């Protein structure tokens with residue numbers, strides 16, 4: 564395998580892992596159902612809320628699950 568191909572394969576593997584992580588966090592959110600932001604919770608909803616909290620310290624929630 565050439566060096567360029569190896570880098571390409573590594574990139575694809577990384578992408579696959581990210582997609583699997585997102586899939587797993589979505590599945591976890593569905594399994595847990597509606598719940599408040601929980602420290603250490605790895606579901607997609609909590610992850611998104613944490614991201615929002617970092618972006619805006621006092622977010623105004625317009626959407627609810």
Ligand SMILES: [Zn+2]
Nearest residue numbers: 601604606609
């Ligand atoms: Zn959660």
